[in-house]
Amino acid sequence: MHARHSLILVGLVIMNLAGAAPIYRSNSIFRPVEAKQGMVVAAEKLAAEAGLAVLEDGGNAIDAAVTTGFALAVTLPRAGNIGGGGFMLFHEAETGNTYALDYRETAPLKAYRDMFLDEDGEADPDLSRNSPLAVGVPGTVAGLIAAHERFGSLPLERLLAPAIALARNGFNIHPGLAKSLSEARDSGRMDATASQVFFKKDGSLYRAGERLVQADLATSLERIAKEGLAGFYAGPTAQAIVETLSKNNGIMSLEDLADYKPVWRDPVSGTYRDFVIYSMPPPSSGGVHLIQMLRLLENFPLRAWGQNSGQTVHIMAEAMKRAYADRSKHLGDPDFADIPVDEILSEGYEQKILNRINSMTPTASSDIDPGEPRPVTESPETTHFSIVDARGNAVSNTYTLNFSYGSGIMAEGTGILLNNEMDDFSAKPGTPNAFGLIGGEANAVEPRKRMLSSMTPTIVTRNDEVHIVTGSPGGSRIINTVLQVALNVMEFELNAAEANNAPRFHHQWFPDALYVERGFPSDALHSLRLIGYPITEEGTIGSAQTIVRAGDVLTGATDPRRDGGAAVGY
Structure with missing residues (x-):
C-alpha cells in the first residue's frame, strides 16, 4: 500500500x-433501459422520443441532438431553450476523436465591468437576474447548427420538424411541467408576453394533461428550419429580441446577434x-x-x-x-x-x-482560501441529454437559460424565452452569485466575453x-x-x-x-x-x-x- x-x-x-456504508444497490424498479443500436436519454419524454426517431431513420448522434435540443425548447420551457446557451461534447467513433463545442452566451458589446453595481458600489442581483441587462447573447441556435453543419447527415428541416409540430399542434403537458408553471406564476417573474403563452386567457393554470400550444414559437422555429442562422440572428426574430429588451433599457443590439459565433x-x-x-x-x-x-x-x-x-x-x-x-x-x-x-x-x-x-x-474552508459564506440554492432550470447512435458516436449536451424560465422575458411575437446568464459573471469579484459561487477577476464582465459556467x-x-x-x-x-x-x-x-x-x-x-x-x-x-x-x-x-x-x-x-x-x- x-x-x-x-x-x-x-x-x-x-x-x-x-x-x-455498503455499495448502493437499487431494487428491480430501477433497472436501466436497454438497447442494442441507439439511445437517447433526456429530461422530457417527447423530446427524447423525437431524437430516437431520428436515429431510427438513419440519422447520427448529432442529428438526434439537434432534434432533441430544439424539441426541448418546446416541451421543457423552463430549461430547454433557443434563448440561452450551453456546451456539447461529441465523440466520433470512426476516428476516436472527441470534440467540444462552446455555444455559451456572450456579453453584449455595450456591457461593462460595473454594470450590475448599485450607487454604493455593491452588487445588485435584481439587475443581473431580473432585468433586460441580465440577458446574454443567445448561443443555442448557432451551436446546434454548427454541430449539424460539421457532423450532421440529415437535412435541417427534417431535424426541426418534430419541434415545429409540437409547438404548432401543441402537446399534453406532464405533471412536472404543470407544477413548474404553477411555481413560475407564483414567483411573478414571467413578463406579460410569456404569461399569455404559458397561462390561460383568464390567468388560470394549465393542468396536467391539458394541451399547450405555442404558435409564435412554431413560427420562429420554421424560420430557423428554412433560413438557418439568419432565421434567428437576423430578420424578424433578431429584431423582436432587440426591440423587446430595448423597451426597458436593455443593451443588446442587432450587431451583437449577427456577430455571435460558437467556438470549437x-x-x-x-x-x-x-x-x-x-x-x-x-x-x-x-x-x-x-x-x-x-x-x-x-x-x-x-x-x-x-x-x-x-x-x-x-x-x-x-x-x-x-x-x-x-x-x-x-x-x-x-x-x-x-x-x-x-x-x-x-x-x-x-x-x-x-x-x-x-x-x-x-x-x-477559511483555511483553504478566504471567502464569503452565502447559502447555496438548487437550480432546477439547466437540462442535459445524452445520446449514443448505432455507429458508436456519442453526444453529451448541457444547456440552460440560467434561472427557471430564464429572465422571464419573452421576445414579443417569437415565443422565445430569454436567458439571465449575465448573473454568472462576477458582478463584483469576491461576491457570491445566485448559487453561492464566488468569482474572481477572470470572470469579470467584459463585452463579448463568455461567462463562467459549471x-x-x-x-x-x-x-x-x-x-x-x-x-x-x-x-x-x-x-x-x-x-x-x-x-x-x-x-x-x-x-x-x-x-x-x-x-x-x-x-x-x-x-x-x-x-x-x-x-x-x-x-x-x-x-x-x-x-x-x-x-x-x-x-x-x-x-x-x-x-x-x-x-x-x-x-x-x-x-x-x-x-x-x-x-x-x-
Whole structure:
C-alpha cells in the first residue's frame, strides 16, 4: 500500500465507528433501459422520443441532438431553450476523436465591468437576474447548427420538424411541467408576453394533461428550419429580441446577434484507472475540476471504504473544497484570461493538495482560501441529454437559460424565452452569485466575453469505446453530481440506474457546509458529524441523464429526482 494510504487509514478509525456504508444497490424498479443500436436519454419524454426517431431513420448522434435540443425548447420551457446557451461534447467513433463545442452566451458589446453595481458600489442581483441587462447573447441556435453543419447527415428541416409540430399542434403537458408553471406564476417573474403563452386567457393554470400550444414559437422555429442562422440572428426574430429588451433599457443590439459565433475547443481529458474522461474546457469550469477531483481521488481506496461511507465522503468533500476554491480564483473565458488548466491538472499541484488533506478532520474552508459564506440554492432550470447512435458516436449536451424560465422575458411575437446568464459573471469579484459561487477577476464582465459556467457534459471511454455519457443540471452542484455518477460507474461498478439513483452530497468550499440528500446513509452522517462536519439535509441534488455501455448493450436511465424524463432506445 502506498504510504499516503497508510496515513489516511490510521486517521479514519474514528470514522469507522458507524461502519462503512455498503455499495448502493437499487431494487428491480430501477433497472436501466436497454438497447442494442441507439439511445437517447433526456429530461422530457417527447423530446427524447423525437431524437430516437431520428436515429431510427438513419440519422447520427448529432442529428438526434439537434432534434432533441430544439424539441426541448418546446416541451421543457423552463430549461430547454433557443434563448440561452450551453456546451456539447461529441465523440466520433470512426476516428476516436472527441470534440467540444462552446455555444455559451456572450456579453453584449455595450456591457461593462460595473454594470450590475448599485450607487454604493455593491452588487445588485435584481439587475443581473431580473432585468433586460441580465440577458446574454443567445448561443443555442448557432451551436446546434454548427454541430449539424460539421457532423450532421440529415437535412435541417427534417431535424426541426418534430419541434415545429409540437409547438404548432401543441402537446399534453406532464405533471412536472404543470407544477413548474404553477411555481413560475407564483414567483411573478414571467413578463406579460410569456404569461399569455404559458397561462390561460383568464390567468388560470394549465393542468396536467391539458394541451399547450405555442404558435409564435412554431413560427420562429420554421424560420430557423428554412433560413438557418439568419432565421434567428437576423430578420424578424433578431429584431423582436432587440426591440423587446430595448423597451426597458436593455443593451443588446442587432450587431451583437449577427456577430455571435460558437467556438470549437479541445476538450479537457484525463484518466481514472483504465478509463479516459473527456469533458468541457473553460469557460466551463466543469471539466477542469471534474478531472482535478478524479486525479486526487484515484490515490485513495474508495471501493474498499464503500460507496457513500464516512471515509469516502470525507475524502471526496476535501477534494471538492479544493476544486471549488480554485474555480473561484482561476476560471473564466480563455479568450479573455490566461486560465492555468495545465497547472491545475499537473502532478505537482495534485501532490501539494494531497499533502494538505487531513485524514482525520475536515479542513475549514477559511483555511483553504478566504471567502464569503452565502447559502447555496438548487437550480432546477439547466437540462442535459445524452445520446449514443448505432455507429458508436456519442453526444453529451448541457444547456440552460440560467434561472427557471430564464429572465422571464419573452421576445414579443417569437415565443422565445430569454436567458439571465449575465448573473454568472462576477458582478463584483469576491461576491457570491445566485448559487453561492464566488468569482474572481477572470470572470469579470467584459463585452463579448463568455461567462463562467459549471455545466459538465462528460463522455468516458474504456478500451477506445464509449462507456459513459452523462451530465446534469444543478447550478453550482453540477460538477459534483457528475463526479458522483461517474465514480458510481467507474469505481463502484453500478449500472446506469443505480449510478443515477444513489444518494448524493455536495461541498463547494463556501459556505463551509456539507449538503446531503434526505435519506443519505445514517451511519455515514453519524461518522461525519463525529469528526466535525456541519451537515445540512435537503431535498435533491442534480438530475443526471446517463448512458452506460454494458458489453454490447446500451443501458440508460433518466434521473427519478425530476418528473417527465425518459431513456428510450432501439
